[in-house]
Amino acid sequence: MSMQHIFVLGAGAWGTALALVAQQAGRMVTLWAREPAAIAAMAVAGENRRYLPGIALPPDLRLSADLADAARADAVLLAAPAQHLRPMVRALVPHLRPDVPLVLCAKGIEIATGAFLHEMLAQEAPAHPVAALSGPTFASEVARGLPTAVALACEHEQLGWALVHALGTRTFRPYWQADLVGAEVGGAVKNVLAIACGIAMGLGLGENARAALVTRGLAELARLGAALGARPDTLMGLSGLGDVVLTCNSPQSRNMSLGIALGQGWSLAETLAQRHSVAEGVPTAQAVMAVAARLGVELPICGAVHAILHTGADLQLALQALLERPFRAEAG
Amino acid sequence: MSMQHIFVLGAGAWGTALALVAQQAGRMVTLWAREPAAIAAMAVAGENRRYLPGIALPPDLRLSADLADAARADAVLLAAPAQHLRPMVRALVPHLRPDVPLVLCAKGIEIATGAFLHEMLAQEAPAHPVAALSGPTFASEVARGLPTAVALACEHEQLGWALVHALGTRTFRPYWQADLVGAEVGGAVKNVLAIACGIAMGLGLGENARAALVTRGLAELARLGAALGARPDTLMGLSGLGDVVLTCNSPQSRNMSLGIALGQGWSLAETLAQRHSVAEGVPTAQAVMAVAARLGVELPICGAVHAILHTGADLQLALQALLERPFRAEAG
Numbered sequence: 001m002s003m004q005h006i007f008v009l010g011a012g013a014w015g016t017a018l019a020l021v022a023q024q025a026g027r028m029v030t031l032w033a034r035e036p037a038a039i040a041a042m043a044v045a046g047e048n049r050r051y052l053p054g055i056a057l058p059p060d061l062r063l064s065a066d067l068a069d070a071a072r073a074d075a076v077l078l079a080a081p082a083q084h085l086r087p088m089v090r091a092l093v094p095h096l097r098p099d100v101p102l103v104l105c106a107k108g109i110e111i112a113t114g115a116f117l118h119e120m121l122a123q124e125a126p127a128h129p130v131a132a133l134s135g136p137t138f139a140s141e142v143a144r145g146l147p148t149a150v151a152l153a154c155e156h157e158q159l160g161w162a163l164v165h166a167l168g169t170r171t172f173r174p175y176w177q178a179d180l181v182g183a184e185v186g187g188a189v190k191n192v193l194a195i196a197c198g199i200a201m202g203l204g205l206g207e208n209a210r211a212a213l214v215t216r217g218l219a220e221l222a223r224l225g226a227a228l229g230a231r232p233d234t235l236m237g238l239s240g241l242g243d244v245v246l247t248c249n250s251p252q253s254r255n256m257s258l259g260i261a262l263g264q265g266w267s268l269a270e271t272l273a274q275r276h277s278v279a280e281g282v283p284t285a286q287a288v289m290a291v292a293a294r295l296g297v298e299l300p301i302c303g304a305v306h307a308i309l310h311t312g313a314d315l316q317l318a319l320q321a322l323l324e325r326p327f328r329a330e331a332g
Numbered sequence: 333m334s335m336q337h338i339f340v341l342g343a344g345a346w347g348t349a350l351a352l353v354a355q356q357a358g359r360m361v362t363l364w365a366r367e368p369a370a371i372a373a374m375a376v377a378g379e380n381r382r383y384l385p386g387i388a389l390p391p392d393l394r395l396s397a398d399l400a401d402a403a404r405a406d407a408v409l410l411a412a413p414a415q416h417l418r419p420m421v422r423a424l425v426p427h428l429r430p431d432v433p434l435v436l437c438a439k440g441i442e443i444a445t446g447a448f449l450h451e452m453l454a455q456e457a458p459a460h461p462v463a464a465l466s467g468p469t470f471a472s473e474v475a476r477g478l479p480t481a482v483a484l485a486c487e488h489e490q491l492g493w494a495l496v497h498a499l500g501t502r503t504f505r506p507y508w509q510a511d512l513v514g515a516e517v518g519g520a521v522k523n524v525l526a527i528a529c530g531i532a533m534g535l536g537l538g539e540n541a542r543a544a545l546v547t548r549g550l551a552e553l554a555r556l557g558a559a560l561g562a563r564p565d566t567l568m569g570l571s572g573l574g575d576v577v578l579t580c581n582s583p584q585s586r587n588m589s590l591g592i593a594l595g596q597g598w599s600l601a602e603t604l605a606q607r608h609s610v611a612e613g614v615p616t617a618q619a620v621m622a623v624a625a626r627l628g629v630e631l632p633i634c635g636a637v638h639a640i641l642h643t644g645a646d647l648q649l650a651l652q653a654l655l656e657r658p659f660r661a662e663a664g
Binding site: 135136137138141142144146147148149151161164165168170171173174175176177205206207208209210211212214215216218219222233234236237238241242243245246249250323324325327328329330 | 467468469470473474476478479480481483493496497500502503505506507508509537538539540541542543544546547548550551554565566568569570573574575577578581582655656657659660661662
């Protein structure tokens with residue numbers, strides 16, 4: 001399985017970092033952005049000043065605003081935001097050779113449809129095999145070559161290993177596993193949990209409370225994942241537990257900082273008005289609760305976040321209800 | 333089961349915080365320290381200036397340096413350091429009424445014997461039922477009344493619930509479970525993992541690396557726990573995952589700060605010389621590896637910490653070996 005040409009769709013921080021990694025791994029890489037002006041700016045500056053400032057782009061990294069440049073790709077990394085991915089994939093597919101694998105590098109659930117991204121790909125690109133790359137990854141650390149381990153989920157074992165070897169370097173370590181659903185559900189739920197942890201921080205509830213929320217939040221992820229058919233190992237691996245630990249420990253991350261602002265008394269409208277980018281956990285809370293309702297799974301923390309964000313629940317009361325639940329058995 | 337009188341053995345930060353909690357829960361509490369001078373200082377100051385400065389001790393909290401004061405106790409909380417507990421228990425037991433439960437509030441493995449603390453109690457106090465209280469707890473937060481959730485492990489369900497109700501308050505939430513071994517193994521291993529995370533931080537390896545270490549460290553804890561007969565739920569609960577998340581995220585904690593110093597290039601001897609108290613993870617690394625060897629369980633991270641601390645392994649090489657393992661399946 002030849003994996004010489006890699007096409008990266010999306011030139012945000014994560015897409016750019018992945019393009020650098022693939023190049024370091026010895027691949028020929030094209031980094032694509034929708035706006036020609038963004039591509040031109042990167043070409044002139046020799047870096048992605050907007051999303052990954054201070055990291056030089058090597059001269060042999062190809063920059064493109066033309067999806068036709070995907071024609072030679074042996075694999076495509078989909079690194080655009082979850083909510084924008086469907087129309088991009090629809091436009092991309094006609095340019096691809098048959099059988100070219102699509103690797104999901106975005107996290108989230110498509111709000112308009114409630115679909116996980118691999119379900120969206122099954123609709124939009126049914127002929128193409130699918131993989132997902134997910135785990136605890138700050139893009140800036142990956143771009144600087146700091147050690148990073150990720151799950152590479154792919155149901156086709158041989159293709160999974162081919163992607164591991166195509167993208168892995170000495171410091172960027174993909175670990176193959178077969179459970180696509182498990183990898184995706186972790187990446188979605190963690191943003192909702194990060195909002196909950198941020199609210200607890202903003203309210204000044206302390207580190208004990210945050211550790212309790214992370215623990216119970218992972219139990220929620222495990223319940224939801226099990227109902228979706230995910231493997232327990234996946235949920236407790238890099239794309240689940242690992243990503244939750246990183247995201248819920250990063251006051252500078254978008255979801256947690258949104259929660260902190262809410263906990264400090266700002267309204268959601270005020271908080272969102274001050275931001276360029278929506279925190280993915282805001283729409284995802286709604287999508288996660290819709291999935292949970294359909295499957296009959298109880299998710300008290302995600303439910304509290306959803307109620308605070310979308311139905312005007314009192315934040316202090318909602319958090320108190322979570323942290324002062326009646327005494328019961330731990331694994332009851 | 334009457335639970336009116338609580339005797340707390342050990343007046344460090346944790347014992348003092350637990351005494352305050354028990355008093356808030358409505359119990360009559362005696363807080364015991366070995367040194368009469370320490371008791372006198374607390375009585376005069378109205379606070380535990382050495383270990384929990386700034387927190388007022390209520391006047392009706394009894395302070396004692398006399399184990400005979402345990403004679404009326406309905407339950408004893410053992411909050412002295414793991415390595416000092418055995419002789420204290422031996423001296424305590426003759427003063428106790430029969431059947432008085434002993435609640436382990438210390439974490440660690442007894443180095444001299446390789447025994448878990450409940451095994452030590454089975455030898456030294458075979459007539460007394462045993463419980464363990466463990467979870468993500470900074471003592472200062474508990475003392476200030478911030479929300480905290482802990483596991484209360486006890487094989488006797490009725491006693492477990494009696495202790496939950498005797499010690500629980502609106503903000504201090506014990507959750508009963510039956511798995512004593514599971515609760516203890518988490519509390520021991522987490523200190524070794526915190527040293528590993530500290531080393532990674534000291535080396536400047538970043539947050540992605542730390543999240544990967546936490547994820548794989550919890551997998552090690554799960555393997556060791558399973559070999560010891562612990563329940564998976566316990567290992568992924570408050571006393572396992574929850575405590576690991578808190579401890580591996582606290583640069584100010586003793587174990588993590590020791591790791592940071594090592595990662596920054598200080599020797600173990602230099603680092604220990606600057607400290608009043610030994611980081612529990614240093615002896616525990618040795619004890620954990622002895623248990624793992626006996627049971628035939630592979631623990632790469634604990635093993636690397638042990639090699640760095642006790643056999644002079646090169647720190648940079650040991651961490652690199654962990655983070656640059658050959659590509660393989662994630663749950664392989």
